[in-house]
Amino acid sequence: MNNISIASIPSPTGREQKKIQFIKQKINEYGVKDTSIDNAGNLIVKLPSKSKDISKKTIWVVAHTDTACDSGEKVIIKQDEKYIFGHGICDNSTGVTALLTTIELIINNNLEFPNNIIFGFTVGEEGLGAKRGMKQIIKDYGKQIDAVINVESHNIGRVTNQVIGQYRFKLSVNTKIGGHSFRDFGRPNANVILAQIISDFSSSKLFQLKEKTTFNIAQMKGEGSINAISQTATCLFEIRSENNRNMEKAKKTLNTIISKYKKQFSDISIEINVSAEVPAVIFPSKHKIYQLTMDVQKKLGITPKINSGNTDGDVSMTAGIPTVTIGTSNGWNTHSMDEYMEKKSLAIGIQQVFMVICSIISSY
Numbered sequence: 001m002n003n004i005s006i007a008s009i010p011s012p013t014g015r016e017q018k019k020i021q022f023i024k025q026k027i028n029e030y031g032v033k034d035t036s037i038d039n040a041g042n043l044i045v046k047l048p049s050k051s052k053d054i055s056k057k058t059i060w061v062v063a064h065t066d067t068a069c070d071s072g073e074k075v076i077i078k079q080d081e082k083y084i085f086g087h088g089i090c091d092n093s094t095g096v097t098a099l100l101t102t103i104e105l106i107i108n109n110n111l112e113f114p115n116n117i118i119f120g121f122t123v124g125e126e127g128l129g130a131k132r133g134m135k136q137i138i139k140d141y142g143k144q145i146d147a148v149i150n151v152e153s154h155n156i157g158r159v160t161n162q163v164i165g166q167y168r169f170k171l172s173v174n175t176k177i178g179g180h181s182f183r184d185f186g187r188p189n190a191n192v193i194l195a196q197i198i199s200d201f202s203s204s205k206l207f208q209l210k211e212k213t214t215f216n217i218a219q220m221k222g223e224g225s226i227n228a229i230s231q232t233a234t235c236l237f238e239i240r241s242e243n244n245r246n247m248e249k250a251k252k253t254l255n256t257i258i259s260k261y262k263k264q265f266s267d268i269s270i271e272i273n274v275s276a277e278v279p280a281v282i283f284p285s286k287h288k289i290y291q292l293t294m295d296v297q298k299k300l301g302i303t304p305k306i307n308s309g310n311t312d313g314d315v316s317m318t319a320g321i322p323t324v325t326i327g328t329s330n331g332w333n334t335h336s337m338d339e340y341m342e343k344k345s346l347a348i349g350i351q352q353v354f355m356v357i358c359s360i361i362s363s364y
């Protein structure tokens, strides 16, 4: 199996079934009978352990099958000596290829493990799919999952143990009083107050801390005309952080700033309407799932890089399940039609995936 065969079948988010069926057929050909499609459309492949030990664990190995863009009826794939070009060639055809190779090796060599392995080829990971395939797996099996190995496309060496916290809201300022720009000058102006809040917040030291905390402002809107004092102003606000304490500090900083302006202009209202709130989750890098992963990487001469991500792994980590996300290749311009990957990275990437899976399943 190679990643060109996988990438050649279009599978934009929401239309993965042709690819899912192809993968299912391959796995059946390897001799695995227990394959099924769940309510979300995920392909589930069970390789139960023959061990009689009642304390045996169940480890899930997942890879998403959807691609971020829609390349139409046909995916155009080109290659030169070093690289392969094509949408989805890296993300996540390399991860899917690594899982297929692993299953084939386990079956062909009658490899046996003390713990159960369940493979999940997921749908709806990208964009508006909002990881719905993985959410279905956690809903159906949550309490019976002891650990998750999430196999992603790029880059080799990543060891993702964190979910980035997210706080999204609409910020609205309403002064309840407008006026003439010249005659009534001095009355509160909603546009100015909103700009001041943003300015005060952006100069906070929070954004220089070691654990990354960021913010973004979009769609600033203020009412009024050129000669009228604006009464209302709004913007969309997003704060992200790798650390919940820093997220709390950011929220507190914002609230202190808001209180200051409320005091300064006693009659105005400043409101926050939250649209999304996701806590940051960090599993300690000394947890055995990461240590086993990094041991394999070091043996292969790969430099491990602990990081945060935005993948199917977020869903299981948020559910409290130890999860490691690793990469299978080196790729660029993923999530675009100009995606490409480095050919030679795939062999070591697949070797790494196989060895990480075997190591974790054997000694978890």
Ligand SMILES: [Zn+2]
Residues within 6 Å of the ligand: 064, 091, 092, 152, 153
């Ligand atoms: Zn991906």
